[in-house]
Amino acid sequence: MTPTRAVSPTTPTLPASTGPIPAGPRDQALRDRAARVIPGGMYGHMSAATLPPGFPQFLERGRGARIWDVDGREYLDFMCSFGPIVLGHAHPKVEAAVERQRVLADCQNGPSPRMVELAERLVALQPHADWAMFAKNGTDATTLAVTIARAATGRAKVLVAAGAYHGAAPWCTPRPAGTTPEDRAHLIPFAYNDLASVEAAADRAGKDMAAVLVSPFRHDARHDQELVDPAFARGLRALCDRRGAALILDDVRAGFRLDLGGSWAPLRVRPDLAAYSKAIANGYALAGIAGGDGLRDAATRVFATGSFWFAAVAMAAALATLDALEAEQGIQAMVHAGTLLRDGLARQAHGYAIRITQSGPVQMPFLTFAGDVAGGTFDRANVFTGEAARRGVYLHPWHNWFLSAAHTEEDVRLALEGTDAAFAAVRARFGGDL
Numbered sequence: 001m002t003p004t005r006a007v008s009p010t011t012p013t014l015p016a017s018t019g020p021i022p023a024g025p026r027d028q029a030l031r032d033r034a035a036r037v038i039p040g041g042m043y044g045h046m047s048a049a050t051l052p053p054g055f056p057q058f059l060e061r062g063r064g065a066r067i068w069d070v071d072g073r074e075y076l077d078f079m080c081s082f083g084p085i086v087l088g089h090a091h092p093k094v095e096a097a098v099e100r101q102r103v104l105a106d107c108q109n110g111p112s113p114r115m116v117e118l119a120e121r122l123v124a125l126q127p128h129a130d131w132a133m134f135a136k137n138g139t140d141a142t143t144l145a146v147t148i149a150r151a152a153t154g155r156a157k158v159l160v161a162a163g164a165y166h167g168a169a170p171w172c173t174p175r176p177a178g179t180t181p182e183d184r185a186h187l188i189p190f191a192y193n194d195l196a197s198v199e200a201a202a203d204r205a206g207k208d209m210a211a212v213l214v215s216p217f218r219h220d221a222r223h224d225q226e227l228v229d230p231a232f233a234r235g236l237r238a239l240c241d242r243r244g245a246a247l248i249l250d251d252v253r254a255g256f257r258l259d260l261g262g263s264w265a266p267l268r269v270r271p272d273l274a275a276y277s278k279a280i281a282n283g284y285a286l287a288g289i290a291g292g293d294g295l296r297d298a299a300t301r302v303f304a305t306g307s308f309w310f311a312a313v314a315m316a317a318a319l320a321t322l323d324a325l326e327a328e329q330g331i332q333a334m335v336h337a338g339t340l341l342r343d344g345l346a347r348q349a350h351g352y353a354i355r356i357t358q359s360g361p362v363q364m365p366f367l368t369f370a371g372d373v374a375g376g377t378f379d380r381a382n383v384f385t386g387e388a389a390r391r392g393v394y395l396h397p398w399h400n401w402f403l404s405a406a407h408t409e410e411d412v413r414l415a416l417e418g419t420d421a422a423f424a425a426v427r428a429r430f431g432g433d434l
């Protein structure tokens with residue numbers, strides 16, 4: 001085993017103990033203030049309350065593959081803001097494009113030329129696309145895609161994989177608080193990669209089937225990820241064609257990390273609509289949908305708008321992000337670093353005789369512990385990621401991780417020093433129960 005070492009000069013060397021880890025003083029002070037003026041102190045998927053001790057809530061800055069919390073602690077970032085940071089934090093070419101656009105204008109009475117340029121860029125990149133529209137968040141994009149499918153077909157029912165996440169609006173949020181049964185009355189579940197279950201769901205929808213909404217692989221939180229069976233993807237295409245429904249690919253999480261042409265382009269399965277957000281503008285707020293000519297008329301008829309949807313800075317950022325991903329072979333860089341990380345974690349777990357599963361594409365990796373899965377808990381993952389965080393490696397216990405094109409071989413080597421100590425802590429804490 002490699003000895004425990006801090007991964008950066010600002011990260012203290014810590015023993016492999018699993019005692020309570022206090023938040024940093026500035027982080028704690030902000031948490032205390034937030035508790036008074038922000039519901040729950042923080043809400044949503046970035047709430048540190050969902051994470052084991054050792055994770056900061058408030059962050060100060062990011063550069064490349066590194067982030068710093070408000071107490072000045074440095075981390076190698078393997079969450080990349082839950083996906084948006086695909087080139088690395090503050091990528092110079094993206095920041096330069098942002099600055100050029102910012103001095104011209106951002107939010108105006110109409111879009112800037114960047115909107116047309118970006119739509120042209122997406123249409124050129126994506127084999128299925130003849131047009132594109134833009135919004136701000138992934139939920140905007142999935143909601144708009146479903147709305148367009150309904151406008152096109154005049155039907156209501158949407159088939160979705162059970163447990164899949166498509167956003168935080170009432171029709172799709174995983175938490176029912178504040179929603180009505182009517183909000184989700186037209187969703188019909190199927191099992192991912194199980195074509196027979198989709199056929200059964202389509203039978204239930206009957207003549208009212210508007211769309212199938214599906215992610216490019218199964219990446220539900222708290223589950224091992226599951227790559228798509230190409231026959232399943234092709235089967236969905238055929239089923240939608242047969243039933244006159246739209247095939248919507250929710251590429252919000254995976255888009256631009258697997259293939260610039262869309263995550264199912266390598267399978268040659270063309271969706272009618274694809275939804276993007278997260279990585280499209282390297283951290284600037286932008287979502288997009290790209291569709292085929294068959295849905296152009298419906299897309300023209302729906303009322304699609306928002307105060308900030310046409311702001312130019314994020315579109316300039318997206319153009320620069322796509323250029324840099326191509327020019328710097330960003331996807332290949334993520335695959336290279338992700339493969340080193342996966343191989344290193346597998347070696348370490350084997351060395352400690354800890355049974356783990358690593359799943360998903362290496363650019364979006366996930367690791368679970370056999371003991372946790374058997375028990376339905378994330379106890380080992382909490383210890384593992386908490387101990388990694390104290391050593392300056394920012395992972396997540398129950399959500400898939402994200403690589404960026406900024407992760408170097410050296411970053412992975414340093415991260416593996418932290419994970420080695422984290423595996424040692426899991427071994428020490430759980431003994432034979434692994």
Ligand SMILES: Cc1ncc(COP(=O)(O)O)c(C=O)c1O
Nearest residue numbers: 137138139165166167250252253
């Ligand atoms: C597959 C998928 N669809 C939709 C969304 C919603 O995106 P946003 O959080 O930007 O609204 C997410 C966010 O994680 C996602 O992963």
